[in-house]
Amino acid sequence: MKLIEIAEKLQLKNLTPEIKPDPVTDVQWGYASDLLSDVLAGASAGAVLVTIQVHMNVIAVAANVDLSAVVFASGRRPDETVIKRAVQEGIPLYGTEETTFDVAGKLYKLGLRGHRA
Amino acid sequence: MKVFAADLHVHTALSPCASEEMTPPAICRAALDAGLAMIGVCDHNSAGNVAAVQAAAAMLPGEELAVIAGIEITTVEEVHVAGLFPDAAAACGAAREAQESLPEVDGRDSRFGEQRLMDPEGAIIGAERKVLHMACALDLNACVALIKRYGGLAIAAHINRPSYSVISQLGVFPADAGFDAVEFAPMPYAPALGFDLKDLGLPVLESSDGHYLSDIGSRFCGLEMAEPSFEELVLAIRRSGGRRVRNA
Numbered sequence: 001m002k003l004i005e006i007a008e009k010l011q012l013k014n015l016t017p018e019i020k021p022d023p024v025t026d027v028q029w030g031y032a033s034d035l036l037s038d039v040l041a042g043a044s045a046g047a048v049l050v051t052i053q054v055h056m057n058v059i060a061v062a063a064n065v066d067l068s069a070v071v072f073a074s075g076r077r078p079d080e081t082v083i084k085r086a087v088q089e090g091i092p093l094y095g096t097e098e099t100t101f102d103v104a105g106k107l108y109k110l111g112l113r114g115h116r117a
Numbered sequence: 118m119k120v121f122a123a124d125l126h127v128h129t130a131l132s133p134c135a136s137e138e139m140t141p142p143a144i145c146r147a148a149l150d151a152g153l154a155m156i157g158v159c160d161h162n163s164a165g166n167v168a169a170v171q172a173a174a175a176m177l178p179g180e181e182l183a184v185i186a187g188i189e190i191t192t193v194e195e196v197h198v199a200g201l202f203p204d205a206a207a208a209c210g211a212a213r214e215a216q217e218s219l220p221e222v223d224g225r226d227s228r229f230g231e232q233r234l235m236d237p238e239g240a241i242i243g244a245e246r247k248v249l250h251m252a253c254a255l256d257l258n259a260c261v262a263l264i265k266r267y268g269g270l271a272i273a274a275h276i277n278r279p280s281y282s283v284i285s286q287l288g289v290f291p292a293d294a295g296f297d298a299v300e301f302a303p304m305p306y307a308p309a310l311g312f313d314l315k316d317l318g319l320p321v322l323e324s325s326d327g328h329y330l331s332d333i334g335s336r337f338c339g340l341e342m343a344e345p346s347f348e349e350l351v352l353a354i355r356r357s358g359g360r361r362v363r364n365a
Contacts, residue, residue, distance in 0.1 A: 036288030055194055055257065057287040064289075 001110055003027055003069055003092065006048070010106050012071060012094035015078075018087045027068050029115040030107045032100050036061045043067060044117045050103045054078040062091045065117075069093070073100040118359055120339040123350075124148065125157035125185060126199055126274065126300060126324035127333055129166040132189075133230030133250050135328040140239030141166065141173035143330055145182055151334025155345040157324070159187035159199050159274075161249045162215055164208035165234050171205060172237035183345035189274055190215045191252045192260045197274035197281045199300060200264035203347050207267040214263055218254035219247040257287070261295045270354060271295060275302035275326055276314055290317055298354050298362070302326040303336040320354050320362045339363040 004021040007014060029047035033039050036057050043049060045066040051058065054076050062070055069092040072078065077095050078086075086093045096103060127144060128135035148156045158167045167186045174182040186208035187201045202208040222232070222244070232245035255263060264271040273283045273296045283290055283299075290299075298320040315321050327333045342349035342360040353360040 035286055037285045040288045053194065053286075055287055055291075057289055057291055061288045 001027055001112070003048070006107070006110060006112075007094055009110060010096065010098075010103065012096050015072075015083055015093040015095050016087050016091070019090055019092050021092070022068070025068065027112060030104060030112040031067075031114065032104045040065060042116050044115045047115065048107065048112065050100050050107070052076045052100060054082065056082050056085065058082065059085045059089055059091055062086075063089045067091065071096060071103055073098060073103050118341050118343060120341050120363060121154035121183075121345045122152055122334070122337050123155035123157070123340050123345070124151070124153050124325050124327065124334050124337040125155070125187070125201060125272075125322055126159050126189070126302070127156050127327045128160055128189075129158060129170060130231070130233040130235060131160045131163055131166045131245060131249070132328065133161070133232050135160075135230075136330070137231065137233065138330050139328070141170040141235055141237050142176075142239045144170055144333065145174045145177055145184075147330040147333040148182055149177070149180055151337075153334050153337060154181065155183040155185060155340065155350075156333070157185040157187040157199070157201050159189040159201075161189050162191060162212065162219065162247070162251075162253060163232075163245050163249050164188045164205065164212040165245055167208050168205040169235050169237045173239075176237060181345070185347055185350065188212050188215070190255065190260050190264075191250075191281070192255055192257045193252050194257055194286045195252050195281055196257055196283050196286045198257065198260050198264070199272040199274045200267070200269040201272065201347070201350065202264075202267055202269040207269060211263055211267040211269065215253045215255060215260070216247045219249070219251055221246050222248050257283075257291070257294055265295065270297040270351060272297060272322060273299045275300055275304070275324075277301050278304055284314070292317075298322050300324050300326075301336070320356070321364060322362060323364050
């Protein structure tokens with residue numbers, strides 16, 4: 001499933017509308033974690049990360065792992081400097097009021113799976 | 118210049134996870150027995166026993182132990198940041214602000230451990246009312262800024278630890294966070310980071326992060342400076358005026 005379809009189906013708020021959505025790539029993997037050392041060690045390239053961690057390092061880690069997007073759950077929102085960096089790095093960011101558990105469940109229902117790097 | 122052995126991260130019985138044996142006089146005795154000239158008292162999210170340990174050190178007959186006022190704040194990212202301050206009042210001021218968002222202790226919290234406030238003789242004089250084992254509402258940048266506002270040094274605590282460290286929580290070391298130093302605690306954790314944690318361009322302080330008397334001085338650093346005082350410690354960390362940090 002394309003990222004843009006996922007965002008629509010989950011009614012995610014697009015925090016980085018400046019980034020043009022990738023029309024080709026299917027997202028296959030999901031990862032849920034708030035410990036960025038764990039994301040670095042465990043998340044697969046192309047995965048969507050669901051997290052409540054809003055520190056700037058989310059962007060560095062997302063770029064390093066080559067995540068396809070980051071979804072901030074439970075109403076957490078990174079500040080503007082984080083969003084700016086994400087736009088520079090081309091990492092799409094989304095926000096939702098739903099919890100990590102619910103977002104992960106919905107992603108699973110859409111066909112995404114967990115996958116450890 | 119002389120080299121002073123310093124263990125700048127020691128808990129007291131105020132920290133719920135620390136042993137009840139960590140009374141002000143027992144800590145001072147253990148520090149001297151370990152050959153230390155300076156300790157830092159850094160309880161979780163509180164500085165309520167700092168003055169008592171300083172008073173206990175002042176009562177040591179014929180022996181000198183410098184006690185630096187400190188705190189170990191848990192940020193909203195669950196990163197532990199140690200702050201070292203010019204005096205107990207500054208540490209308590211920073212603690213008060215860090216604690217604002219913490220809930221009051223209720224019956225369920227006792228399973229995390231007691232939070233004992235003590236006098237210089239080691240008698241229990243009360244209990245901290247805020248839950249100290251939890252994360253404060255401050256993010257990492259706000260926490261470092263708070264410490265600086267009270268004239269303190271901000272230290273990335275036990276960055277070699279697989280939990281509650283900058284590295285475990287944030288994956289990579291944020292070079293712009295404003296830390297004055299990084300701390301290594303005695304544990305074998307060696308994450309596959311592709312770089313040496315000691316190579317961050319910041320002074321490395323080796324500390325025990327002691328929660329038991331036998332921990333005190335189990336890891337320490339040498340501070341090359343004129344005298345064991347906070348002002349000299351600042352110079353050593355800034356590598357200024359011929360002062361510096363030397364590790365064993």
